[in-house]
Amino acid sequence: MRKRRRGSIALTLLCATALLASPGLLAGTAFAAPEPQQGKSLEQVREEIEDLYRQAGTATDAFNLAESETRTQSAKIVEIANLVVAGQDRITSLKGRAGAAARAQYRSGGLPPGAQLALSNNPTQFLDGSDRLRQGEKATSDLLSELNRTQSDLQQYAMDATAHWEKLEANRVKQEASKKQVEEKIKAAEELESKLEAEQKARLLQLEQEAQYKAQAAWLSSGAMNGVTGAAASEAGKRAVQFATAQIGKPYVWGAEGPGSYDCSGLTSQAWLAAGKRIPRTSQEQLRLPKVAIKDMRPGDLIIYFDDATHVGMYIGDGAIVHAPRPGRNVTLTGAGSMPIKAVVRPDA
Structure with missing residues (x-):
């Protein structure tokens, strides 16, 4: 009963928020904004705008993934460059040692061991020298082997660098394509909304909030929150929630990771980074985090939609989430069931 009451309280608060945000209801009168032209109802326009922003969200995730992969490839290229520099320095050192060995051999006259023995006045001294010569020959052989290995490593580094550059370029192309798609979808949505009158825009926001409320009410009525234990957040989860809720009111900007604006996964990834846990950048990658059942979710968990x-x-907690909704909206609270849930994941499982 206690859990149901808490869910009911959260639902009531969300409902009240939607009602207070509606200019028509604040005035205590029925809202009767004119319908858009071209035979479309305002609800149809809302659905069309939401669909465009959903498509923009998909493209944004693709852009963020390409950007993340670009950073990874760039870091690997820098790492390879450092290895190449170290390898080149090593080759310079080895060549210097090889040159010194060659000069020492030249100074000894370059005579074969048998001739040196015949000309030597002290066989014992010669034999000691021969032993040192054999040691020197082995050292020279080892030096040349190391030189060959280092040169082979440099060739491999060059091949690896080429492969990473190709991936980097492919990611750049993906980024550009995704960026273009994001901008096109957002522009189309903004153009649709720009044709509305002020009253219609206010009504559009009200319809959006009503749709979220209805979805949340249906989700709660389905018994989705039944059995939710209301488990306490972990210490890291508390810090993540504190960070995320502190961003409420900041605008959604696609591709943004703060501090002045966020997209949806930018907010969640930065919140968990502030809690000391680095998680993947995009919502699709965050889906790979350990999953938990809805009944076991706790504050700080991420809900993928x-x-x-x-x-x-x-x-x-209490059936609510904090999120960055879409372009034109700010970071806010809403019902956890206001959108179709795909999975719940736990960054600090």
Whole structure:
């Protein structure tokens, strides 16, 4: 009963938020904004805009993934460059030692051991010298082998660098394509919204909030929260929630990771980084984190949304999440069931 009451309280708070945000209801009158032209209802326009932003979200995830891979490849190229420099220095040193050995042999006259023995006045001294000569020959052989290995390493580094450069270029192409798609979808959505009058825009926001409330109410009514234990957050989870909720009111900007703006996965990844845990950058990659059942979720867990895992929010307890919704909206609280849930994951499992 206690868990149901808490879920009911959260639902009531979310409902109240939606009602207070509606200009028409604040005035205590029915809202009767004119419908858009071209035979479309305002609800149809809302759905069209939401669909465009969903497509933009998908492209944003692709952009963020390409950017993350680009950073990885860039770091590997820098690592290889450092290995190449070290290898070149090593070759210079080995060549210097080989040159010194060659000069020493030249100074000895370069005579074969038999001739040196015949000309030597002291056979014992010669034999001692021969032993040192054999040691020197082995050292020279080892030096040449090391020189060959180092040169072979440099050739491999060159091949590795080429492969990473190719991946880097492929990721750059992916980024550009994704960026273009994001911008096109956002522009199309903004153009649709720009054709609305002020009252219609206010009504559009109200419809958006009502749709979220209905989805949350249906989710709770389905019994999704039944059995949720209300487990306490881990210490890291508490810090992640504190960070995420401190960003409420900051605008959504696609590709952003703070501090002034965020996209959905930028918010969750930075919140957990602030808690001392580095997690993947995109919502699709965050889906790979250890999964937990809804009944076992606790504050700090991440809820991945939609079949293509292109949105993510952070569970804060009592059936609510904090998230960065979409372009034109700010970081806010909403019901955990206001969007189709794909999975719940735990960064600090």
